[in-house]
Amino acid sequence: MNRITSFLEERQASFELLTHERHIRSAKEGAEYFGIEPGQTAPALVLRSGEQYWLMIVSGDRGRVDLEDLSKRLGCPSLKMANPQEVERITGFAVGAVPLVGISLPCIMDRRLYRYPHIYGGAGEPTSTLKISPADVEKWNQVVAWIE
Template sequence: MTPAIKKAKQAKITYVVHEYEHDPAAESFGKEAAQKLGVDPARVFKTLVVSGAGKDPCVAVVPVMLRLDLKLVAKALGAKKVAMAEVPLVERVTGYVVGGVSPLGQKKQLRTVIDASAQNHDTIFVSAGRRGLDIELSPHDLLALTRADFAPIAK
């Protein structure tokens, strides 16, 4: 059980864990998840980490088929400018390996922004803390568990 699943279980929310065989040669972890789970890619979200919005990095959760708009996420965070965090920093602050970073159960809960499109779905899929493992949950439960904000941050 990953820290992400433990957090969902402790919160007593409704969730479903989905596992699939991860292909190490996959070019996009998120697109691979959508395809292997047979889910509309608009419901599968990737967890990205940005730096430059204060002393701690921040998390951005966006649909796998879209790109994070750095200007929009900076605006949502009240920062002038942000950049994608380097892999060693991401892994150190989240406790997860890139490609399996979950917005839930991180070493330290980082400030989080979820793309507003998540609200268009009853449930969404995010990494459950390792490659080949996703957790399906309500976007509003994800919002509450991460103390996040919804904002349009993807293009």
């Protein structure tokens, strides 16, 4: 059992851990593999501004996020994507496997995810995907901002 499964079971969460033989590398690939809409995929990305980091969970069909607007709303100088080494150092997980829950970073969440009863995203391992409700993702993260 992985760390994220333990995290969710301790909280009596409703979720499914889906395993697959190969890594899923994009929202399009995930949507095709699971037979879902691209918007149901929920990449968990890490942003940084100086020495501050945030977890950003977006809908797979969103496209670009206005980081300049987001940085103003968060009150920080500028936001950029953390590099793969930073992501692993800060979260303990590799890019592409960062879980939707269980990361102790302030979270930015995409409201578009609420279009679906379940979303699919990182589960901590490259060959596992977490299927969970967006409300539960919100519940077990420290959401500090929303992407509309």
